[in-house]
Structures are given as structure tokens and as C-alpha cells.
Amino acid sequence: MRSTASLFNKTLFSKDIKRLWPIWVVFSIIASLIGFAYSTGIRNNLAYYYNHPINLDARYTYYSIVSSLMPISAMILACIVTASVWGYLYTTRSTVFFHTIPVSRTGLFFTNLATTFVITIIPMLVAWLTFTTATITMGLFDPKGMFVSLLAMIAETLTMVSISTLCAQLTGRLAIFVLLDLSSNLFFAVAEELFSSFSVNFLYGVGSTPGIGLYVLSPVVGLINKLNPTNRESGAVRLEGYPIIVIYAAVALVLIAVAYLAYLSRKSEAATEVVAFKALKPVLLYSYAILGAVFFTWFFYDLTDNYNHQVYDLLKVILLMILFSTVMYFVGRMIIDRSVKVLKPKYLPGYIVMTALLVVFCFVMSKDPLGYVERTPDAEDVSSLYVNSSLGDIYLNEKDLGLIEYATDLQKTIATEGERKLNDELPEDYFNFTYMLKNGTRINREYRLNLYRENMNDKNSIESKVDEFYNLEPVLEKKFHLGGEFTFESATVYVTYYENDQFEKENEKYLTESEGLKLREALLEDLQAGRINRTDIFANGAISSEDDLMITIDLCSLVDTGRKYTRGTDMMLNAVVVDSGLAYGTYTTFPVDKSMTSTYEFLDSLGILQR
Amino acid sequence: MIEVKSLVKTFDGFKALDGATLKIEKGSVYGLMGPNGAGKTTLLRHITGVYKQDSGEVLVDDAKVWENVNVKSHIASIPDDWFFYGQATVKEMMQLYKGLYPAFSVERYNALKDAFNIDENKNIKYLSKGMQKQVAFWLALSSMPDYMVLDEPVDGLDPVMRRRVWGLMMDDVASRGTTVLVSSHNLRELEDVCDHVGIMNHGKVILERSLLELQDNMVKLQVVFKDGEEPDLSALPILHDSRMGRVHTMIVRMCPESALNAVNKYEPIVSEAIPLTLEEIFIYEMGGLDNEINSILV
Numbered sequence: 001m002r003s004t005a006s007l008f009n010k011t012l013f014s015k016d017i018k019r020l021w022p023i024w025v026v027f028s029i030i031a032s033l034i035g036f037a038y039s040t041g042i043r044n045n046l047a048y049y050y051n052h053p054i055n056l057d058a059r060y061t062y063y064s065i066v067s068s069l070m071p072i073s074a075m076i077l078a079c080i081v082t083a084s085v086w087g088y089l090y091t092t093r094s095t096v097f098f099h100t101i102p103v104s105r106t107g108l109f110f111t112n113l114a115t116t117f118v119i120t121i122i123p124m125l126v127a128w129l130t131f132t133t134a135t136i137t138m139g140l141f142d143p144k145g146m147f148v149s150l151l152a153m154i155a156e157t158l159t160m161v162s163i164s165t166l167c168a169q170l171t172g173r174l175a176i177f178v179l180l181d182l183s184s185n186l187f188f189a190v191a192e193e194l195f196s197s198f199s200v201n202f203l204y205g206v207g208s209t210p211g212i213g214l215y216v217l218s219p220v221v222g223l224i225n226k227l228n229p230t231n232r233e234s235g236a237v238r239l240e241g242y243p244i245i246v247i248y249a250a251v252a253l254v255l256i257a258v259a260y261l262a263y264l265s266r267k268s269e270a271a272t273e274v275v276a277f278k279a280l281k282p283v284l285l286y287s288y289a290i291l292g293a294v295f296f297t298w299f300f301y302d303l304t305d306n307y308n309h310q311v312y313d314l315l316k317v318i319l320l321m322i323l324f325s326t327v328m329y330f331v332g333r334m335i336i337d338r339s340v341k342v343l344k345p346k347y348l349p350g351y352i353v354m355t356a357l358l359v360v361f362c363f364v365m366s367k368d369p370l371g372y373v374e375r376t377p378d379a380e381d382v383s384s385l386y387v388n389s390s391l392g393d394i395y396l397n398e399k400d401l402g403l404i405e406y407a408t409d410l411q412k413t414i415a416t417e418g419e420r421k422l423n424d425e426l427p428e429d430y431f432n433f434t435y436m437l438k439n440g441t442r443i444n445r446e447y448r449l450n451l452y453r454e455n456m457n458d459k460n461s462i463e464s465k466v467d468e469f470y471n472l473e474p475v476l477e478k479k480f481h482l483g484g485e486f487t488f489e490s491a492t493v494y495v496t497y498y499e500n501d502q503f504e505k506e507n508e509k510y511l512t513e514s515e516g517l518k519l520r521e522a523l524l525e526d527l528q529a530g531r532i533n534r535t536d537i538f539a540n541g542a543i544s545s546e547d548d549l550m551i552t553i554d555l556c557s558l559v560d561t562g563r564k565y566t567r568g569t570d571m572m573l574n575a576v577v578v579d580s581g582l583a584y585g586t587y588t589t590f591p592v593d594k595s596m597t598s599t600y601e602f603l604d605s606l607g608i609l610q611r
Numbered sequence: 612m613i614e615v616k617s618l619v620k621t622f623d624g625f626k627a628l629d630g631a632t633l634k635i636e637k638g639s640v641y642g643l644m645g646p647n648g649a650g651k652t653t654l655l656r657h658i659t660g661v662y663k664q665d666s667g668e669v670l671v672d673d674a675k676v677w678e679n680v681n682v683k684s685h686i687a688s689i690p691d692d693w694f695f696y697g698q699a700t701v702k703e704m705m706q707l708y709k710g711l712y713p714a715f716s717v718e719r720y721n722a723l724k725d726a727f728n729i730d731e732n733k734n735i736k737y738l739s740k741g742m743q744k745q746v747a748f749w750l751a752l753s754s755m756p757d758y759m760v761l762d763e764p765v766d767g768l769d770p771v772m773r774r775r776v777w778g779l780m781m782d783d784v785a786s787r788g789t790t791v792l793v794s795s796h797n798l799r800e801l802e803d804v805c806d807h808v809g810i811m812n813h814g815k816v817i818l819e820r821s822l823l824e825l826q827d828n829m830v831k832l833q834v835v836f837k838d839g840e841e842p843d844l845s846a847l848p849i850l851h852d853s854r855m856g857r858v859h860t861m862i863v864r865m866c867p868e869s870a871l872n873a874v875n876k877y878e879p880i881v882s883e884a885i886p887l888t889l890e891e892i893f894i895y896e897m898g899g900l901d902n903e904i905n906s907i908l909v
Contacts, residue, residue, distance in 0.1 A: 011710025019696060097694035099661040101711050102684035268661045269622060 009103045009111045016115040020084050027077055027123035034069070035130020062145035065131050066152040071223040074124060074160040079181045081119045082164035083174060085112045090174045095271040109263045113165055113256065121157045128153055148242070155249040159219050160185075162255035169262035170280060172273035176335075180284075189218035191291055198298045201312045202365035203373050204419045205411075207432070207444035223248070274336050285332045286354060292328035293358055297321045308422045310448060314366045318359050325355040376412045379404040381437050386586070388432040391470050391535055392479040393588045395559050398438075403474055407433065410465045414447050417462060426450040427538075431466075453538055463537065470535040473527070479535075479588055480523045486557035486586075488516040495608055496550040509608045518602055519553070525598040532596055551592040551603065559586050612637050613658060613758065613792065615816075618667035620653055627653040629814035630667070635807065638788040640781075642801035644893070645811030651794040652691070654811065655762050658792065659688040671758065684713050687756035691763040693747040701731040701746050705753070712754040720753035726775060741767040748776050752783065759783075761793040765800065777804050802889035810893065825892050830867040834859045834874050835881040842877040850895045862887070862895045 088094035098108060132146055167181040183190075200206045262277070270276035275284055297320040301312065329351045333342040382404050387394040396403050411433045422428060429451055435443040455461040469475060477483055491511040497504040511519060526532050592599050603609055613635040620628040628650045635641045645651050656662045657669045660676045660683050669676045676682050695704050709715045724731070727745045735743055744767050751759060759780065765773045781804065783789040795801055801808065802822070809819040820828075829850075835857050836842060844852075844861070847870070851862040858881075863870045867884035874882050887895070 009711075011707060015696075015707055015710075019698065093690075093692045093694045096656065096659075096661050096690050096692075100659045100683070100686075100688045100690075102680045102686075102713075103711065104678050104680050107680070267663065268656070 006104070006107060007110045008114065009107050012103065012108070012111050013115055016085055016112075017118065020081070020115075020119055023077075023081060023084065024119045024122045028126040031073075031123040031127035032130045035127055035134055038131055038134060059142050059145035061135055061140055062132075062142060062149040063152075065128065066149050066156060067223065069127065070124065070153055070156045071160075071220040073127070074120065074157045075163075075182070075185050075220050077123060078116065078120045078157070078160035078164040079178060081116050082161070082168050082181070083177060085116050085119075086165070086168040086177075087174060089168065089266075089276075090172055090177070090271055092269075092271045095268050099268050105264055106260075109260050113161070113259075116165060117158065117161045120161055121154065124153055124157050148245070151242070152245050152248075155245045155252065156223060158252040159223075159248045159255075162252040162259065163219060166255050166259040166262065169259050169266055170276055172270045172276050176274055185220045186218050187287075189221035194291065194295055194298065198294050199365050201298075201301075201317075202314075202362070203368055204311050205415050205445045205447045206372050207446040219248070219251075274338060281336055282350075285329075285336055286350075289325070289328040289332045289354060290358065292332075293321060293325040296324040296328070300324070308424070310419050310422075312362075312366065314362065318362050321358050321362055322355055325358050326351070329354060374412065374415050376408045376415070377435050377437055377443060379408055381439070382408075382435050383438045384436045386432075386434040388430075388434070390429045390431075391466070391537060392590065393586060394475055394478050395485075395586050396478070397485065397559075400474070400478075403472070403478075406465075406469050406472070410462070410469055411445055413460070413462050413465050414449070415445070420449045422448060423450050429537075451538055467535075467537045470537060476527060476532060476535070479590065480520075480527065481555055481557040481586075481588060482520060482524050482527065485559055487559075488513060488520065489556040489558050491516050491519060491556065492554045493603060493606075493608060494552045494554070495603075496552075498549070507608055509606065515606065516555075519555075519599070522598040522602040523596075526596040529598075531598070533593070549609065551600075551609070552589060553592060554587065554589050556587050612670075612672060613790065614668070614670040614673075615654065615658065616668040616670070618654065618657060618669065619665045620650075620657065620662060620814075621665055626814050628657070628664070628667075631811065631814060631816050633809050633816045633819055635790060635792055637790050638784060639807050640784060640791040640805045641793065642798075642805035642808045643792065643794040643811060644796070644798065644801065644808065649811040650814040651811055652762055653814075655688075655690075655760050655792070655794055659683070659686055659760050684711075685757040686760060687712070687751035687754045687758070688760045689744075689747045689751050689762065689764050691766065693743060695735045695743070695746070697736060698734065700734055701729060701749070704735065704746070704750060705731070708750045708754055712756075714755040716753055716755050719755060720749070723749050723752060723779070726779060741769060741772065744768055745772060745776070748779070752779055755787070757787075757789060759789060759791045759793075761791065763795055764793060765795075765797075773800070780804075798890045798893065799888070808889070822889065825889070826886055827866050829862065829864050829887055829892055829895065830870045831885040831887055831891070832859075832861045832863055832870055832874060833881070833883045833885065834861065834879045836877060836879045840877070844874070844877075847873055862891075 088098045099105075103111070128150060135141075163184055164181050167184055168177055171177050171180055266276055275281045297317060300320055301317055330342050330347075333347055334340055379401055382396075383398055385396040385404050385407055387396070387407050394403075394407075396407065398404075411431070414431065427450065428448055431447045431449075433443075433445045435441075437443065449462070451463050451466065453463070455463040456467065458464060470479075481488075493509045493511065494506060495508070496506045592603065594600055600609075613633075615631055615633045618628045618631040619626065631650060631654055633641075633643075633654075643651050643654070653662065657664055658671070658676060660679070663677050671682045671686065674682050676686075696707075699707075705717075705720055709717065727749050729738065729742055729745060729749070735746055738746065744764070748764070765776060768776060777800075780789070780791055784791060791804075793801065793805070805822055807819070807821050808825070809816050811817065836859070838857075847861075848864040849861050850864055851860075853860050863873075865873070867886070871882055871884050
């Protein structure tokens with residue numbers, strides 16, 4: 001007797017490549033069109049940047065493609081191809097055929113894996129080739145960037161294929177596979193985001209922070225976050241170090257190994273079952289039921305909230321949680337059992353425990369056992385603090401230790417006093433504090449409140465501390481981006497004309513870099529000469545009108561945190577700061593009145609104050 | 612030779628196979644019968660390597676079937692619901708079989724074109740159910756298998772095509788010593804082609820004999836005794852006895868010759884031994900054991 005197959009079966013491979021040609025041909029055409037579209041975009045942007053000299057970094061242009069285009073494209077394509085190649089697992093008829101033919105399960109697995117990978121990577125390669133060709137023709141040739149982005153693209157595709165392949169083994173239904181595969185790519189990120197958003201609503205002022213750990217377990221989100229050269233939040237990984245490529249390739253190999261073992265132990269009779277392995281039923285049921293219960297509780301609470309409270313009403317949230325826990329648990333049971341008859345005594349303990357745990361979670365969160373609400377970092381531990389409020393945006397770094405202490409004290413005062421029920425009839429102010437600690441931790445606190453003039457009599461009131469902080473000269477300097485750490489990026493002047501107190505028209509002017517620098521000089525003169533009025537904290541950021549003219553300036557600067565940073569270009573050749581977290585852009589909006597004579601005269605010289 | 616030893620298979624707590632045991636000699640045509648839910652299809656899927664047993668053994672030529680590519684390359688299977696790719700033509704499926712089965716014979720495939728008379732360039736999904744079944748036989752026979760495992764194989768075929776298909780398989784049995792295992796509800800059809808039969812119920816093979824042995828071991832006697840005589844026949848292994856006028860009809864578990872000798876001692880006016888059909892054998896052999904058996908006897 002002769003052996004026909006071992007790890008790879010050429011007949012099945014070529015059969016699948018041939019029969020699935022519409023997938024790879026259509027996606028390749030789409031990929032080449034995207035490449036063409038990018039090249040058009042690059043042409044347009046080059047034309048612009050030739051007039052505005054900029055450091056064009058081809059490498060980051062190449063890296064943009066593996067961060068922006070690839071992860072989602074590869075995820076969708078891998079899902080479609082895997083569903084087509086492994087689709088035989090989902091009907092008894094086809095499962096019987098494939099497990100009858102003289103090809104071992106090992107042979108079937110690796111043949112199918114190879115088929116899925118090849119069909120998925122063909123359009124990816126076409127996209128990469130088109131894009132590379134386009135950028136080379138634009139004079140952006142960078143062999144290392146090309147090579148590394150090619151490697152990264154292969155690793156990404158392998159990762160997506162491995163996830164899809166594993167998901168294909170875990171169910172016996174096509175629709176469930178698609179849901180499982182797509183949610184696997186996003187599950188942990190969605191879960192983390194959802195729990196974070198839900199939980200912070202129990203805690204006054206505590207803002208949700210972007211995911212740190214679990215995002216990595218959601219490959220698409222992880223890739224976009226970790227690879228994106230323009231990402232200013234989490235810190236982009238420089239591909240030159242190859243670690244991200246190696247990590248994703250290694251993860252892919254581990255997932256493939258798990259998928260292989262799953263296929264070997266998968267029973268043919270699992271076809272048409274919702275969950276192919278009994279042991280996974282509770283995992284899937286409780287994961288989706290808990291996530292669903294939290295999501296719908298959060299969603300419906302938000303839908304019915306009057307927004308006068310910033311923290312959850314515990315009773316209301318618990319009632320919603322019980323309702324949606326019940327719905328999601330039994331809907332999950334119906335899906336897994338493929339029957340509507342799920343009100344069985346044997347299912348009640350699981351339901352009761354799950355619901356009780358969710359209720360306890362709500363209760364515990366509302367009690368803030370870890371003291372998050374009133375916790376503020378020590379000023380010495382703060383690397384930077386960004387105070388974003390209706391009174392102006394202030395960026396502080398570790399050199400501004402005294403100001404950080406002021407701001408921290410203000411935040412603690414707001415937190416300690418607790419939530420003030422918002423009064424719709426009064427102006428509402430907001431104060432957001434974003435700390436970056438020296439150990440890399442990011443802390444976010446967000447408050448909305450009404451300020452009351454009568455509280456100014458109390459030196460320890462929120463109002464007094466806000467007034468004091470926003471009228472410190474160094475704070476005003478920062479409010480106008482006059483410190484040495486600010487580099488002018490852009491500014492827009494809005495001039496609104498009134499005729500007999502009625503709005504007449506608004507003009508706007510975008511300032512050039514040289515005009516921006518002159519604006520800074522004028523602002524500095526006014527500040528040093530004491531010609532800038534005190535900030536009226538009860539004006540709610542409103543811009544005071546000056547007779548029949550109101551002037552507002554939107555100013556954007558790049559903040560240098562004191563550490564080295566480089567600039568690059570993204571896929572569309574927009575200027576970006578690379579090595580995010582080390583520098584970022586910040587905005588401020590402020591009014592200009594006639595008492596700021598230098599600034600006023602400068603703006604007048606631009607001719608924009610004339611009707 | 613196919614050997615199944617004490618096979619057990621459970622689906623969600625239900626024992627589909629509960630110690631099934633059978634033996635199929637090389638070159639024989641074995642008919643497997645049983646009521647719905649008896650475990651026939653489950654047993655066949657173990658023999659073709661689709662299912663893995665909870666316990667027991669499935670051997671083909673003394674080798675285990677599970678994950679044994681060598682063994683499976685010699686087994687052609689036609690399940691009751693045969694698979695083909697949605698867009699495939701007969702020719703494309705032939706190419707697939709050719710790549711998968713090492714003994715596949717293109718000459719045989721071409722030779723069988725006339726027998727089946729189907730356009731090989733036609734998309735299979737547009738063929739009738741019966742024609743799709745013919746394609747399944749066409750490709751299975753072209754694979755030159757040593758074993759053919761067939762689950763309700765001729766359902767949907769017209770009588771002429773049934774005869775032709777069985778004829779082709781019998782040619783293979785005669786010329787190449789192909790072993791055929793066929794599961795069917797149609798006992799009359801099995802009687803024409805099988806040399807061995809097995810009957811399953813509740814996940815067990817409850818009877819396994821050669822057809823000859825069965826027919827030689829049971830006989831229908833029609834006897835007319837002299838007026839007024841009612842001899843005591845209780846010593847005979849009578850499974851069934853009925854009387855219409857003076858004619859006694861008895862089913863006796865004996866060979867025909869011995870049965871006739873036994874009744875002739877009473878000097879009947881008429882005595883005649885009539886061979887039983889497969890259907891009758893199973894009715895009388897199994898009817899008393901389990902009423903469900905009757906449901907398969909159509």
C-alpha cells in the first residue's frame with residue numbers, strides 16, 4: 001500500500017487555489033486600486049510640500065502601510081479565505097467527504113493552512129508592490145523600509161491567518177466562525193474599553209484610559225497601536241528593531257500549533273455544532289453574556305441619563321444589570337443549545353452566579369475600595385500634566401514643579417468636594433487633568449461643574465483655586481504658548497463683526513509660520529507689559545466682545561517635552577512626530593481685546609480687522 | 612478483510628454503537644441492515660475513518676483505519692449524501708479523485724463513460740439526484756478500490772441504472788476481489804447481491820450469517836395430513852405455524868431435507884419444502900426478538 005500524503009497535499013492545494021480564484025483576483029484588483037489611489041495622494045501631497053519644505057521620511061511612509069492598511073485588510077481577507085477553505089467543517093456532508101479521502105488530518109491541516117496563507121497574502125503583496133512602486137517613482141526609495149515593511153506584512157498576514165484558522169476549529173457553524181474570528185481580533189480591546197468606560201462611571205472624575213495590556217491581545221488594535229508611527233498615545237514601535245515582527249510571527253506560530261492540536265482532537269460530528277469543543281461552551285457563553293450585559297447596561301443607562309450626574313445611580317445601574325444579565329445569559333444559552341427551551345433548572349445556578357457577580361461588581365465599584373477618586377499623584381512623580389479646561393489648555397512638564405503642585409491641589413479639591421449636581425441654567429465648566437508619570441503611567445481625571453461666584457469668599461473653595469491658578473503669570477504664559485517648549489505649528493484668527501449687537505459676518509485667516517512667530521512676539525510683549533486682562537473664571541470661556549468686533553485665535557503648537565524626537569511623514573506624506581509621547585501638538589483658544597495693543601496692532605497690520 | 616471489534620461510540624450521552632462487532636471476508640458482498648437509528652451509518656463512518664471510536668477496534672487488512680492514509684486509499688465510500696464542490700464539473704471532480712486515490716484509473720473512468728452516459732463537462736449541481744449518484748459510482752469505481760463502503764447507495768437510481776450499477780460492482784468483485792459493504796433497507800435488492808448479511812439494532816450487530824447459511828438453516832414447509840390426523844409436531848423447532856383448511860404452513864429452523872424427513876414420518880398426503888426469501892428469514896428469525904426489526908422488512 002502506498003502513502004499519498006503527509007504534511008501537504010498538492011491536489012487539494014491546487015484545487016482550492018483554482019476554485020477560490022475570485023477571492024484573490026478581486027482582492028488583488030482592489031489592492032492595486034488602493035495602491036494607485038495612494039500614489040495619486042502622494043503626488044498631490046508632494047506638490048504641496050514642495051512649496052512647504054519638510055523632512056520627508058520615506059521609511060515612515062513604508063511603515064504606514066503595515067500599520068494602517070494591513071491589519072484590517074488582512075483580518076477581513078483571512079476570515080473570508082478561511083471560511084472558504086475550512087468551510088467543509090460546517091456541514092456533515094462535506095466533513096464526511098474530507099475525512100474519508102486518503103489524506104491525514106495533519107495533511108489536511110497544513111494543506112489548508114498553506115492555501116489560506118497563500119490566498120490571503122497574494123492581494124497583500126499586490127498592495128505592497130503597487131505602493132512600493134508608486135513611492136519609488138516619487139523618489140522615496142528606501143530599501144530598508146521596503147524590506148522591513150515586507151517582513152512586517154508577512155508576519156501580520158500570518159497572524160491573521162493563524163487566528164482565523166484557530167477560530168475555524170472551535171465551531172461547527174459558518175456564521176459563528178465569522179463572528180468568532182472578527183471578535184477575536186477585537187475582543188480584548190473591546191472588553192477592556194467597555195469595562196473601563198463602564199467602571200469609571202462609578203467614580204467621580206476618573207476618566208477612562210486607553211488600554212495598555214489587553215490591547216496587545218487584540219491583534220488588529222494592537223498592530224495599529226503599536227506599529228502606527230503617528231500614534232501619539234501609546235508610543236509607536238520602531239520597526240527597525242524587528243521585535244514587533246518577531247513577536248507577531250511567534251504568536252502566529254503558537255496559534256497555529258494550538259489550531260493543529262484542536263483539529264486533531266476535533267470530532268467530525270462537531271459539524272453543525274455551535275461550539276466544537278464542549279469545554280469551550282461555558283467560556284464562550286459567559287464571555288459574551290458578561291460583555292453583552294455590561295454593554296447593554298452601559299448603553300441603556302447612557303440612553304436614559306439626563307447627564308446632570310457624572311456618576312452612576314447605583315440602584316438604576318443594578319436593575320439594568322440584572323435585566324441585561326438575564327437577557328444575555330439566556331440568549332447565549334439559546335444560541336449554544338440551538339433551542340429556545342433554555343429555562344431549565346440546570347441552567348439556573350450559572351445564571352444566578354453570573355448575575356450576582358455582576359451586581360457585586362457594580363456595588364464594589366461604587367464604593368471605590370481603592371480610593372481612586374481622591375487619589376492624586378505626587379508632583380515629583382509627574383513627568384507632564386496637561387490641564388484641558390474651558391478656561392484654556394495648559395501643558396506643564398517636570399520643570400514646572402510648582403505649577404504641577406498648584407494643579408494637583410486644584411484637582412484634589414475638586415475630587416474631595418465630590419460631585420456637584422449640574423444646574424442646566426448655569427454655565428458649565430470642565431477641567432480635565434492628564435498626568436503622565438515618570439514610570440510611564442497615564443492618569444486621566446475629568447470633571448464637569450458649575451462655578452459659583454459666592455464661593456470666592458472661601459480661599460479653599462474650588463472657585464478660589466481655579467481663579468488663582470489660571471491667573472498665575474507662568475500659567476498665562478503657557479496659555480498663550482509662549483514658553484520655550486512650544487514650537488509654532490499653526491494658528492487661525494477668527495474675526496466676528498457685529499452691527500448693532502447683531503452678528504454680521506465672520507472672517508478667518510490662517511497664519512503662515514512667519515506670521516505665527518510675529519504673533520508670539522506680540523503676545524509676549526502684551527503679557528510682559530501687563531496688558532492682558534485677568535482671566536474671568538465665571539465667563540465660562542466666553543469671549544468678551546469689543547464693541548462691534550470679536551477676535552479669537554486658535555493656536556496650535558508642538559510641545560517639546562525635553563527629550564529627543566524626530567519628525568517623519570505618514571502614508572499620505574503628512575508631517576508627523578515620530579516616537580510618540582516624546583512630543584505632541586497642543587491647542588489653545590483665546591480672545592484678543594484692544595487692551596492687548598501689540599497683538600491687536602499686529603492683527604490689524606494683517607488687514608483682517610477691516611470690514 | 613474488515614474487522615470491527617466491540618465498537619462503542621457515544622454522541623452526547625447516546626450510545627450510537629454499543630459493542631458492535633462484525634467481520635467481512637475479503638471479496639464478499641456484505642449487506643448491513645437495521646431499523647432507523649440502529650447505528651448503521653455510524654458504523655460505516657468508523658470503517659471509512661470519519662469517526663473515531665470511544666472504544667473497540669476497526670481494522671481493514673489487520674490495520675487500524677483511523678488516520679491511516681494507506682488503508683483509506685483503498686477504500687471508496689459513497690455516503691447517502693455524496694459531496695461535490697458547488698461549481699465542479701464531473702471532469703473536475705475526476706481530477707480531484709485522480710489526485711487523491713493512487714490507484715485511480717483514467718482508463719476505467721473513460722471506459723465507464725458509456726455506462727453512465729453523463730456529460731463530464733456538466734456542472735454536477737445541475738444534474739438530477741439520481742445522476743449525481745451515478746457520478747459518485749463512476750468516480751468510486753474508477754478509483755479501483757479494494758473496498759467499497761456504500762450507504763443506501765442506489766436510492767434515487769432508476770431500476771435499469773440500479774441493475775447496471777450492481778452489475779459493474781459485481782464485475783469488480785469477480786475480477787478484482789473487491790469487498791463491498793452495503794447498508795440498505797431494501798432486503799430484496801440485498802438478497803440478489805449479498806453473500807453475507809448482518810443486522811444491527813440498538814448499536815449492536817445482532818445477527819451475522821452467510822446468506823446460504825441462513826437459507827439452509829430455515830425452511831417453509833407446506834404439509835397436508837390424512838383426514839382426522841393431527842400428529843404432534845412439538846419436537847420440531849417450529850418458528851411459525853398456520854393452518855388454512857387442511858394445509859399446514861410451518862417455518863422450521865432446520866435444513867430443508869431434515870425438515871421434510873421429520874414430517875414425512877407422519878405420512879402426510881402432501882409435503883413440500885419451499886426456500887425462504889431473505890425478508891421472510893428475518894421476519895421469522897428476528898420478529899420474535901424485537902418488534903422494531905419488523906420496521907426494516909419492507
